[in-house]
Amino acid sequence: MIELTARTVVLDLDDTLYLERDFARSGYAAVGRSLSHLLNSERFATVCYELLAIGHRGDIFDRALDYCGVAPEDRDMPELVRIYRTHDPDIALCDDVAGFLERFSERRIGLISDGPADMQARKLEVLGLKDRFDHCILTGQWEGDFGKPHPRAFAEIQERSGHSPEEHVYIADNATKDFLAPNQMGWLTIQLFRPGRIHNKPPPSDDHAPRLSLTDLKGLKPA
Numbered sequence: 001m002i003e004l005t006a007r008t009v010v011l012d013l014d015d016t017l018y019l020e021r022d023f024a025r026s027g028y029a030a031v032g033r034s035l036s037h038l039l040n041s042e043r044f045a046t047v048c049y050e051l052l053a054i055g056h057r058g059d060i061f062d063r064a065l066d067y068c069g070v071a072p073e074d075r076d077m078p079e080l081v082r083i084y085r086t087h088d089p090d091i092a093l094c095d096d097v098a099g100f101l102e103r104f105s106e107r108r109i110g111l112i113s114d115g116p117a118d119m120q121a122r123k124l125e126v127l128g129l130k131d132r133f134d135h136c137i138l139t140g141q142w143e144g145d146f147g148k149p150h151p152r153a154f155a156e157i158q159e160r161s162g163h164s165p166e167e168h169v170y171i172a173d174n175a176t177k178d179f180l181a182p183n184q185m186g187w188l189t190i191q192l193f194r195p196g197r198i199h200n201k202p203p204p205s206d207d208h209a210p211r212l213s214l215t216d217l218k219g220l221k222p223a
Helices: 020-034 041-053 060-068 077-086 097-103 117-126 152-161 180-185
Strands: 002-004 008-011 108-113 135-138 168-172 188-192 212-214 220-222
Touching (some): 008 152, 020 041, 020 077, 041 060, 077 117, 097 220, 108 152, 117 135, 135 152, 152 168, 152 180, 168 180, 180 188
Parallel strands (some): 002 220, 008 108, 108 135
């Protein structure tokens, strides 16, 4: 068990508090239903999920539509993306999250998450976390490129908390972007290696690497 002295505990959302693959599976099903006049919706969703599992990202819908034989002129890609982002997701908290939040209920709890702000906010509502955080920053609310690894969100939470850098910890999953800024600011950083997570790439440099790593949140308690 690792004891955290941090007075402000900041969390990522996707693959940290719930499994992002569950949101993807739910979104693919919603998109498939919207295309049921053109294809087998369940097969479309399955193909999308299989493509995700082998590492495809931005071109999943096009590849799945190719596989299902839908002509390019019959594809309204902006509408499919809109459906994916705005659907009511079938997702749930990982089983260690509620206990973690209870253990750290006397500390300030924050959240920093990338992605379209409306989509991320909908996830928080479905997960029952809408009003759970003292500091909640969805970087998609800002115009411009302020997603991680940009330091803006971390600096804003540090300013709000009033705590020194070493009194902050950031817990997240993606070493390609999550830890660079808080490392440079002097925060403690912890990577979660949840089974079934989507992002598996190693840190691109030592500066991107977390200070600690765990498979779940059960190994953390307040000091």
